Amino acid sequence: MSTTSSRPGAERTDGPTGGSADGPSVLIGVLVPLTRPGWTEAGRHLLAGLELGVREVNDAGGIGGRPLELVVRDTAADPGRAAAAVDELARLGVAALAGEYHSVVARAAAARAEAVGLPYLCSSAVLDALTEQPTEWVARLAPAQSHGWRIYADFLLRAGHRRIAVAPQPSVYWASGARVLRDHLAPYGGTVTELDMRTLSPTALCDELVDNRATALLLLVGHPEPAVPIVKSVRADERLAEVLIGAPAGQPEFAEWATALGDDGAGVPFLRYLPERLGPLGTRVATALRERLAEAPSFVAFEGYDTIAVLAEVFRSHGVDRARTAGSWPGVAVEGTRGHIRFTRVPDISVWQWAWAPVHVVDRDPAQPDRFRVLHTG
Structure with a gap:
């Protein structure tokens, strides 16, 4: 796996993380705040969870032999920058969009993702009105505000x-x-x-x-x-x-x-947004995240890991066609680090929602x- 991140100064490309997957990569576009005025610590934890999830998927053979690859863009808590990144990532051929911590940024990303027909799994933003109207293109892991x-x-x-x-x-x-x-x-x-x-x-x-x-x-x-x-x-x-x-x-x-x-x-x-006690999967992931972060992982890091768990299962079951991914949210059934993840329609919430992560x-x-x-x- 390689991860391209927008960071101060220049683009960064990390080397492969290992695993038996080969063939053309399945690209996932990622939005995270990595520079100020964004909440950079949240962005770092979210990205760590996403990267760990991708590494484990690739170590297990990827998606039908194809590795997952993250294409990361720094939003810096800027809605306009996020919307522009969605357009860029769509042109680059990503199969889905993931991430973001700041609600107002995620809202801009969701609107643009729907407009260009790009499925978006929102990892951590909580604003109820993530989109103006009900949409099939967006699902969310974090509890609504x-x-x-x-x-x-x-x-x-x-x-x-x-x-x-x-x-x-x-x-x-x-x-x-x-x-x-x-x-x-x-x-x-x-x-x-x-x-x-x-x-x-x-x-x-x-x-x-x-x-x-x-x-x-x-x-x-x-x-x-x-x-x-x-x-x-x-x-x-x-x-x-x-x-x-x-x-x-x-x-x-x-x-x-x-x-x-x-x-x-x-x-x-x-x-x-963590259970009082983690189960076996959560405990294992917590150990790996602690090693990756060199500190205790926040709930945001677990949200990142669970994002990849959901998308990997969707890709395995439905392929990487964007429209099929968007249509698959109601059929998701994935064991995450914080419980069993399913998406439903919740009153007054316009996106497919996991109801609910532990609070x-x-x-x-x-x-x-x-x-x-x-x-x-x-």
């Missing part, structure tokens, strides 16, 4: 939080998340107050939290900026010692969070920040 964030709202209610403040940046993704929280909390007397991060400094944000008597602050912002300075300011303010800091989008999942914040980064609940609310244990605690199960 409304599903995961309702579980997070249930966690807040169970923990006794009714006065919630959110610190959002302008984005359809953050706005959608705030709306899910507000709609789910309102029947139980919960309120969601938005604090405008375009005008507030971290210090001024602390004053607003005091004035609003908020018991929880949710970070609906990018990482490391401005998430890290916000956390440091709130942790340093004695008036806010009892305020819960939350990050439903998963910022604390990655080692970069712990490195930047140390003990201040512990005790920040977030959504994690937990977890945090980094204050007593041992490199250990994760399960706080709530969806």
Whole structure:
């Protein structure tokens, strides 16, 4: 297998990964954020899972004797760049499109993939409205945002939080998340107050939290900026010692969070799409991913591996014709690292959806920040 990646400076081509497959490669186009302002750590983990999955498929003989090959393009969290990459990958002859972490980028990619007739298996983005209209061309592994964030709202209610403040940046993704929280909390007397991060400094944000008597602050912002300075300011303010800091989008999942914040980064609940205990396949893949990444794999790395498991099974069963791949989503039945994967039609979700990957609310244990605690199960 060779992997072509758009990285700073130049294109990179890695050598073969081994295995008995030969013949013309089956190409899979991959979108991942590998440079800023994209969430590069998520992109690195997603790509590691994809690459491991391809290596194992090729070691087992590929697709009818043909090796899988990833053609990787860096989106840098830019929807326009992603849409252009979809056009390029379609011209290069990829059999399917995979990947992406950022929801607004995945939405642009999905729209373009449908327009050019390219099947797209979205690995990690969660925005409910991934496409404007129902489509046969797109399927998704990650839970929809409304599903995961309702579980997070249930966690807040169970923990006794009714006065919630959110610190959002302008984005359809953050706005959608705030709306899910507000709609789910309102029947139980919960309120969601938005604090405008375009005008507030971290210090001024602390004053607003005091004035609003908020018991929880949710970070609906990018990482490391401005998430890290916000956390440091709130942790340093004695008036806010009892305020819960939350990050439903998963910022604390990655080692970069712990490195930047140390003990201040512990005790920040977030959504994690992993079972409490992995089965035999998940355990084996976790070991291989840890070796590949030189650190504990995030749930995003498992999403990458499961993406290849699904596409490889589709190609083996239906061939690599794009239209046949798009028509195969409802027949998928694959054992993934986090459970049995099937795609169905879910109300108000326009794509074929795995309903659902495991969802937990977890945090980094204050007593041992490199250990994760399960706080709530969806």
